[in-house]
Amino acid sequence: MKTKKIKNTKNKEFIIKGLNFKKDFLTIAGPCSIESLDQILKIAKELKSKINILRGGAFKPRTSPYDFQGLGKEGLIYLKKAADQYNLLSVSEILDPRDTKLFSECVDIIQVGARNMYNYPLLKELGKTNKPVLLKRAFSATIYEFLSSAEYIMKEGNTNIILCERGTRGFEKNLNVNSIAELKKKTNLPIIVDPSHASIDSTVIRDITRAVVAMGVNGIMLEVHTNPSESISDKEQAIDVSLFKKILKDIKKIRNLKFEP
Protein backbone atom coordinates (compact mmCIF):
# COMPACT_ATOMS: atom_id res chain seq x y z
CA MET A 1 0.00 0.00 0.00
CA LYS A 2 1.23 3.45 -0.87
CA THR A 3 1.98 5.48 2.23
CA LYS A 4 0.23 8.79 2.46
CA LYS A 5 2.50 11.76 2.73
CA ILE A 6 1.75 14.66 5.01
CA LYS A 7 4.17 17.48 4.67
CA ASN A 8 5.48 18.68 7.97
CA THR A 9 2.69 21.21 8.31
CA LYS A 10 4.40 24.09 10.06
CA ASN A 11 4.01 27.81 10.16
CA LYS A 12 5.90 30.80 11.50
CA GLU A 13 4.74 33.15 14.19
CA PHE A 14 1.97 35.52 13.07
CA ILE A 15 0.79 38.56 14.92
CA ILE A 16 -2.35 40.55 14.06
CA LYS A 17 -3.13 43.79 15.90
CA GLY A 18 -0.83 42.76 18.74
CA LEU A 19 -2.21 39.23 19.16
CA ASN A 20 0.41 36.54 18.75
CA PHE A 21 -1.46 33.52 17.41
CA LYS A 22 1.24 31.09 18.40
CA LYS A 23 2.03 32.36 21.88
CA ASP A 24 -1.08 34.03 23.26
CA PHE A 25 -4.08 32.03 24.41
CA LEU A 26 -6.86 32.61 21.88
CA THR A 27 -10.16 33.24 23.60
CA ILE A 28 -12.83 33.34 20.92
CA ALA A 29 -16.44 33.86 21.88
CA GLY A 30 -19.70 35.28 20.63
CA PRO A 31 -23.01 34.15 19.26
CA CYS A 32 -23.56 31.38 16.75
CA SER A 33 -25.29 33.87 14.44
CA ILE A 34 -25.21 37.63 14.26
CA GLU A 35 -28.90 38.44 14.74
CA SER A 36 -28.88 42.25 14.77
CA LEU A 37 -26.50 45.15 15.33
CA ASP A 38 -27.87 45.58 18.82
CA GLN A 39 -27.32 41.90 19.69
CA ILE A 40 -23.67 41.81 18.57
CA LEU A 41 -22.89 45.16 20.21
CA LYS A 42 -24.40 43.97 23.50
CA ILE A 43 -22.46 40.73 23.63
CA ALA A 44 -19.25 42.45 22.51
CA LYS A 45 -19.63 44.93 25.35
CA GLU A 46 -20.09 42.13 27.87
CA LEU A 47 -17.13 40.16 26.58
CA LYS A 48 -14.71 42.92 25.62
CA SER A 49 -12.24 42.61 28.49
CA LYS A 50 -12.40 38.80 28.62
CA ILE A 51 -11.74 37.72 25.06
CA ASN A 52 -9.43 38.63 22.23
CA ILE A 53 -11.52 37.48 19.27
CA LEU A 54 -15.25 38.08 18.70
CA ARG A 55 -17.06 35.41 16.71
CA GLY A 56 -20.38 35.61 14.90
CA GLY A 57 -21.81 33.87 11.86
CA ALA A 58 -23.25 35.93 9.01
CA PHE A 59 -23.37 33.25 6.31
CA LYS A 60 -24.72 30.21 8.12
CA PRO A 61 -24.27 26.68 6.78
CA ARG A 62 -27.57 25.31 8.12
CA THR A 63 -28.54 21.68 7.69
CA SER A 64 -32.10 22.64 6.79
CA PRO A 65 -32.62 25.16 3.99
CA TYR A 66 -35.68 26.39 5.91
CA ASP A 67 -33.63 27.49 8.94
CA PHE A 68 -32.21 31.01 9.39
CA GLN A 69 -29.39 31.41 6.88
CA GLY A 70 -27.72 34.43 8.49
CA LEU A 71 -27.79 38.15 7.76
CA GLY A 72 -25.12 37.87 5.06
CA LYS A 73 -23.09 40.97 4.21
CA GLU A 74 -25.11 43.09 6.64
CA GLY A 75 -24.11 40.72 9.45
CA LEU A 76 -20.44 41.05 8.60
CA ILE A 77 -20.74 44.83 8.71
CA TYR A 78 -22.36 44.60 12.17
CA LEU A 79 -19.58 42.30 13.35
CA LYS A 80 -16.94 44.73 12.13
CA LYS A 81 -18.67 47.62 13.91
CA ALA A 82 -18.78 45.70 17.18
CA ALA A 83 -15.19 44.46 16.91
CA ASP A 84 -13.89 47.93 16.04
CA GLN A 85 -15.87 49.58 18.83
CA TYR A 86 -14.51 47.23 21.50
CA ASN A 87 -11.05 46.78 20.06
CA LEU A 88 -11.41 43.06 19.38
CA LEU A 89 -10.35 40.89 16.47
CA SER A 90 -13.20 39.25 14.59
CA VAL A 91 -13.85 35.89 12.98
CA SER A 92 -16.69 34.74 10.75
CA GLU A 93 -17.32 31.79 8.48
CA ILE A 94 -17.07 32.03 4.70
CA LEU A 95 -19.10 29.71 2.49
CA ASP A 96 -18.45 30.98 -1.02
CA PRO A 97 -15.01 31.69 -2.55
CA ARG A 98 -16.57 34.65 -4.37
CA ASP A 99 -16.96 36.38 -0.99
CA THR A 100 -13.23 36.35 -0.22
CA LYS A 101 -12.79 40.08 -0.90
CA LEU A 102 -15.78 40.99 1.26
CA PHE A 103 -14.46 38.88 4.13
CA SER A 104 -10.95 40.31 3.76
CA GLU A 105 -12.43 43.78 4.19
CA CYS A 106 -14.72 42.97 7.14
CA VAL A 107 -13.03 40.41 9.38
CA ASP A 108 -9.57 39.73 10.81
CA ILE A 109 -9.82 35.94 10.60
CA ILE A 110 -11.73 33.92 8.04
CA GLN A 111 -13.32 30.71 9.28
CA VAL A 112 -13.70 27.62 7.13
CA GLY A 113 -16.40 25.50 8.72
CA ALA A 114 -16.50 21.75 9.11
CA ARG A 115 -18.69 21.38 6.02
CA ASN A 116 -16.18 23.19 3.83
CA MET A 117 -12.96 21.59 5.00
CA TYR A 118 -12.97 19.62 1.74
CA ASN A 119 -13.85 22.62 -0.43
CA TYR A 120 -10.51 22.83 -2.23
CA PRO A 121 -11.37 25.78 -4.53
CA LEU A 122 -12.31 27.77 -1.39
CA LEU A 123 -9.11 26.74 0.41
CA LYS A 124 -7.00 27.73 -2.60
CA GLU A 125 -8.70 31.12 -2.81
CA LEU A 126 -8.02 31.79 0.89
CA GLY A 127 -4.44 30.69 0.36
CA LYS A 128 -3.97 33.68 -1.92
CA THR A 129 -4.89 36.12 0.86
CA ASN A 130 -2.84 36.97 3.92
CA LYS A 131 -5.80 36.73 6.32
CA PRO A 132 -5.47 34.14 9.08
CA VAL A 133 -7.71 31.16 8.35
CA LEU A 134 -9.44 29.28 11.15
CA LEU A 135 -9.81 25.83 9.62
CA LYS A 136 -12.30 23.49 11.28
CA ARG A 137 -12.06 19.74 11.05
CA ALA A 138 -14.83 18.07 9.04
CA PHE A 139 -17.13 15.69 10.93
CA SER A 140 -15.55 12.62 9.40
CA ALA A 141 -12.06 13.80 8.50
CA THR A 142 -8.94 11.86 9.33
CA ILE A 143 -5.95 13.79 10.60
CA TYR A 144 -4.32 13.26 7.21
CA GLU A 145 -7.30 14.87 5.47
CA PHE A 146 -7.41 17.71 8.01
CA LEU A 147 -3.74 18.57 7.63
CA SER A 148 -3.92 18.17 3.85
CA SER A 149 -6.62 20.84 3.80
CA ALA A 150 -4.29 23.13 5.75
CA GLU A 151 -1.62 22.34 3.13
CA TYR A 152 -3.99 23.45 0.36
CA ILE A 153 -4.09 26.91 1.93
CA MET A 154 -0.37 27.01 2.69
CA LYS A 155 0.64 25.89 -0.79
CA GLU A 156 -0.80 29.14 -2.19
CA GLY A 157 1.37 31.18 0.19
CA ASN A 158 -0.84 31.84 3.21
CA THR A 159 0.62 30.07 6.23
CA ASN A 160 -1.45 31.93 8.83
CA ILE A 161 -3.60 28.98 9.83
CA ILE A 162 -5.30 27.99 13.07
CA LEU A 163 -6.60 24.42 13.30
CA CYS A 164 -9.86 23.87 15.13
CA GLU A 165 -11.09 20.56 16.52
CA ARG A 166 -14.88 20.60 16.71
CA GLY A 167 -15.77 16.97 17.17
CA THR A 168 -16.21 14.20 14.68
CA ARG A 169 -19.06 11.75 14.20
CA GLY A 170 -18.96 8.31 15.71
CA PHE A 171 -21.54 6.38 17.65
CA GLU A 172 -22.09 9.46 19.77
CA LYS A 173 -21.05 13.09 19.72
CA ASN A 174 -17.34 12.81 19.91
CA LEU A 175 -14.47 15.18 20.60
CA ASN A 176 -11.46 13.02 20.04
CA VAL A 177 -8.74 14.05 22.49
CA ASN A 178 -6.32 11.53 20.99
CA SER A 179 -6.38 13.51 17.79
CA ILE A 180 -5.50 16.74 19.59
CA ALA A 181 -2.39 14.99 20.94
CA GLU A 182 -1.63 13.61 17.45
CA LEU A 183 -1.97 17.03 15.89
CA LYS A 184 0.39 18.52 18.46
CA LYS A 185 2.98 15.96 17.37
CA LYS A 186 2.49 16.41 13.65
CA THR A 187 2.26 20.18 13.31
CA ASN A 188 3.21 23.38 15.04
CA LEU A 189 0.14 25.27 13.80
CA PRO A 190 -1.92 26.70 16.64
CA ILE A 191 -4.63 24.24 17.68
CA ILE A 192 -7.88 25.42 19.21
CA VAL A 193 -11.00 23.55 20.28
CA ASP A 194 -14.69 24.35 19.87
CA PRO A 195 -16.48 22.54 22.70
CA SER A 196 -19.80 24.15 21.70
CA HIS A 197 -20.22 22.37 18.36
CA ALA A 198 -18.48 19.26 19.69
CA SER A 199 -21.07 18.76 22.42
CA ILE A 200 -24.23 20.55 21.23
CA ASP A 201 -25.02 20.75 24.95
CA SER A 202 -24.40 23.81 27.10
CA THR A 203 -24.30 21.69 30.27
CA VAL A 204 -21.14 19.76 29.34
CA ILE A 205 -19.10 22.54 27.76
CA ARG A 206 -17.38 23.49 31.01
CA ASP A 207 -16.05 19.95 31.56
CA ILE A 208 -14.83 19.58 28.00
CA THR A 209 -13.10 22.93 28.10
CA ARG A 210 -11.22 22.04 31.28
CA ALA A 211 -9.96 18.82 29.74
CA VAL A 212 -8.66 20.28 26.51
CA VAL A 213 -7.07 23.29 28.16
CA ALA A 214 -5.10 20.85 30.34
CA MET A 215 -3.82 19.32 27.09
CA GLY A 216 -2.17 22.61 26.26
CA VAL A 217 -4.28 23.79 23.34
CA ASN A 218 -3.68 27.29 22.01
CA GLY A 219 -7.21 28.52 22.46
CA ILE A 220 -10.87 27.88 22.77
CA MET A 221 -13.93 28.96 20.80
CA LEU A 222 -17.28 29.12 22.58
CA GLU A 223 -20.77 30.18 21.56
CA VAL A 224 -21.90 32.78 24.08
CA HIS A 225 -25.23 34.62 23.95
CA THR A 226 -26.71 37.32 26.18
CA ASN A 227 -29.92 35.29 26.22
CA PRO A 228 -29.22 31.66 25.18
CA SER A 229 -32.85 30.53 25.09
CA GLU A 230 -33.55 33.23 22.50
CA SER A 231 -30.62 32.36 20.25
CA ILE A 232 -31.79 32.03 16.64
CA SER A 233 -29.39 29.16 15.96
CA ASP A 234 -27.71 26.48 18.09
CA LYS A 235 -29.56 27.50 21.27
CA GLU A 236 -28.97 24.10 22.88
CA GLN A 237 -25.25 24.80 23.13
CA ALA A 238 -25.27 28.55 23.72
CA ILE A 239 -23.92 29.52 27.13
CA ASP A 240 -24.62 32.74 29.01
CA VAL A 241 -22.03 35.28 30.11
CA SER A 242 -22.05 34.12 33.71
CA LEU A 243 -21.14 30.51 32.80
CA PHE A 244 -18.58 31.83 30.34
CA LYS A 245 -16.90 33.79 33.15
CA LYS A 246 -16.69 30.64 35.28
CA ILE A 247 -15.12 28.78 32.38
CA LEU A 248 -12.57 31.57 31.94
CA LYS A 249 -11.60 31.24 35.61
CA ASP A 250 -11.13 27.48 35.10
CA ILE A 251 -8.96 28.16 32.07
CA LYS A 252 -6.77 30.57 34.02
CA LYS A 253 -6.30 28.11 36.86
CA ILE A 254 -5.46 25.21 34.56
CA ARG A 255 -3.06 27.28 32.49
CA ASN A 256 -1.22 28.25 35.67
CA LEU A 257 -0.45 24.61 36.45
CA LYS A 258 3.14 23.77 35.69
CA PHE A 259 3.62 20.31 34.21
CA GLU A 260 7.07 18.70 34.02
CA PRO A 261 8.30 18.79 30.41
Ligand code: PEP
Ligand atom coordinates in the same frame (compact mmCIF):
# COMPACT_ATOMS: atom_id res chain seq x y z
C1 PEP B 1 -19.72 27.56 13.53
O1 PEP B 1 -18.64 27.63 14.16
O2 PEP B 1 -20.51 28.51 13.48
C2 PEP B 1 -20.08 26.31 12.84
C3 PEP B 1 -21.10 26.25 11.98
O3 PEP B 1 -19.32 25.27 13.19
P1 PEP B 1 -18.99 23.90 12.40
O4 PEP B 1 -18.51 24.29 11.04
O5 PEP B 1 -17.91 23.29 13.25
O6 PEP B 1 -20.24 23.08 12.38
Ligand code: MN
Ligand atom coordinates in the same frame (compact mmCIF):
# COMPACT_ATOMS: atom_id res chain seq x y z
MN1 MN C 1 -23.26 27.39 15.89
